[in-house]
Amino acid sequence: MKQTSKNIAIIGSGLVGSLLAIYLKRLGHTITVFDRRPDIRNIEFSGRSINLAMSNRGWQSLAEVGIEDEIKKIAIPLDKRAMHVTDKPIYFQKYGKEGEAIWSISRGVLNKKMIDLAEEAGVEFRFDEKVWNVNLPEATLFTGETEKGEWTEYNYDIIFGCDGAFSRVRHKMQRRSRFDYSQNFIDVGYKELSIPANEDGTHKLDKNSFHIWPRGKFMLIAMPNIDGSFTCTLFMPFEGDVSFESIQTKEQAKDFFKTYFPNVRKEIENLTEDFFNNPTSAMVTMKCYPWTYWDKVALVGDSAHAIVPFYGQGMNAGFEDIFVLKEKIEKYGDDWEAVFKEYQEERKPNADAIAELSYRNFVEMSSKTADPKFLLQKKIEKHFASLHPDKWIPAYSRVTFSNRPYSEALEMGDAQEAIMQKVLEMPNIADKWDSAEVEQKILSLI
Ligand code: FAD
Secondary structure (H helix, E strand, O other): OOOOOOEEEEEOOOHHHHHHHHHHHHOOOEEEEEOOOOOHHHOOOOOOOOEEEEOHHHHHHHHHOOOHHHHHOOEEEEOEEEEOOOOOOOEEEEOOOOOOOEEEEEHHHHHHHHHHHHHHHOOEEEOOOOEEEEEOOOOEEEEEOOOOOOEEEEEOOEEEEOOOOOOHHHHHHHOOOOOEEEEEEEEEEEEEEEEOOOOOOOOOOOOOEEEEEEEOOEEEEEEEOOOOOEEEEEEEEOOOOOOOOOOOOHHHHHHHHHHHOHHHHHHHHHHHHHHHHOOOEEEEEEEEEOOEEOOOEEEOHHHOEEOOOOOOOHHHHHHHHHHHHHHHHHHHOOOHHHHHHHHHHHHHHHHHHHHHHHHHHHHHHHHHOOOHHHHHHHHHHHHHHHHOOOOOOOHHHHHHOOOOOHHHHHHHHHHHHHHHHHHHOOOOHHHOOOOHHHHHHHHHHO
16 A cells, blocks of 8 residues: 655664664655664774574565575574584584574674665664654654753654664653553573684684583573674573672683583683673563554564563564564555554564563573473474474474464464473383384374
8 A cells, every 4th residue: 555755763773773764765754763872884893793693584574675685695504503512522403494594694794784775775864863752642752962961852753663672762651551561681691702713714613503502500602703703602690609790700711611611622712801801791571562652653673572582583573573564554554553553463472472482492491401301302302393394393493484473383382382291291201202102192182
């Protein structure tokens, strides 16, 4: 349906805000993007490269505006996990079917590219301009140097809040009656570390793998960058026996890496240095509702739903919001109230589902990987899936390699869990986990 051109402001030039700007500009609107940060294209590269995993949902949203192929050129496909388990040689686990992969991409490179593309399309960016307040019914925003200083007022037809997990726009919506809001921090934090490239620019570990060093209460992961380096993330409790709090000196950090990550021994100097140079950050699940205000204001991306990163889906989910928003715009045209209503009604259950799945993955990784019953369950599931790949699609594949709703992945995952609980009750199950009897039992329960 055709739309009348609107004067639209987007608050936040992050991954979600810049992609939304491209979408809306192509639909014929006048777009101004505000960001409190300076233009990341002019900031000198800090030497640290933070990367993300892009999967089907993200690619689908980039393909819609024709930038998928261009972005793939700066990404590395990872078709398997490389498991670095203590006292065992490295082993590999294929992610999905042949050809299925997640893609490692630099957050900064991707963001810069999307700002470039948005600018080429005619979007105006106003960097170094922090939004302090929004008048929701009037779609007016106020920017300025400080909260107490003088503000500049801008008036728009519509405002999108793409200003991340601690959104100012949402903060304003929170003050209204009947606005639901919750925020939950987990007791685990993360720190980004790096493994530099070999002298000839090649990668020190297999470059087409997502590397994981699971260590019970904590874990290290690593994803490759196109310059030959790896970005590692250390997830660890803030407090306790082995925690960020328990590592205070260089010696303690060296001991920690030597003890728990012997196969990165050569990198220890570098990891130790990063450990003290880089910040320790917290992770939060944030839920809220409604996401929109009349036909004037809408939240998109982390501002509407921030999740813990254990499924690698935060950005993917934000990009999918934009894809769905466009479907609604095509359906309802100028009726922005209908666009916003259906957008939030469709996306909210899916955002809640990926929040739940991500949190469960965190619990699974941190407390269940040492539980023999849980390990037996995983063994049975894997064996059955190898016999009947069409009948047992793991939740991970439904989330990562399909564009079916997240809520469906959660629902199917719950149904599979109920089946497995029945299977685990079978007498002597540990001895016959790969038997035809167990296979038949699962088939009868599906
Ligand atoms: P943000 O990236 O937070 O951008 C918000 C923007 O708004 C910023 O530019 C900010 O400067 C600006 N802003 C904020 N307030 C104001 C204001 N008042 N005025 C003006 N501007 C403002 N997702 C994946 O899909 N795959 C992964 O592998 C993955 N890994 C992750 C690993 C970690 C450790 C973490 C923490 C997250 C990970 N994510 C991943 C999630 C992903 O990073 C986020 O979902 C994504 O960055 C959200 O984008 P956004 O544009 O909504 O918000």
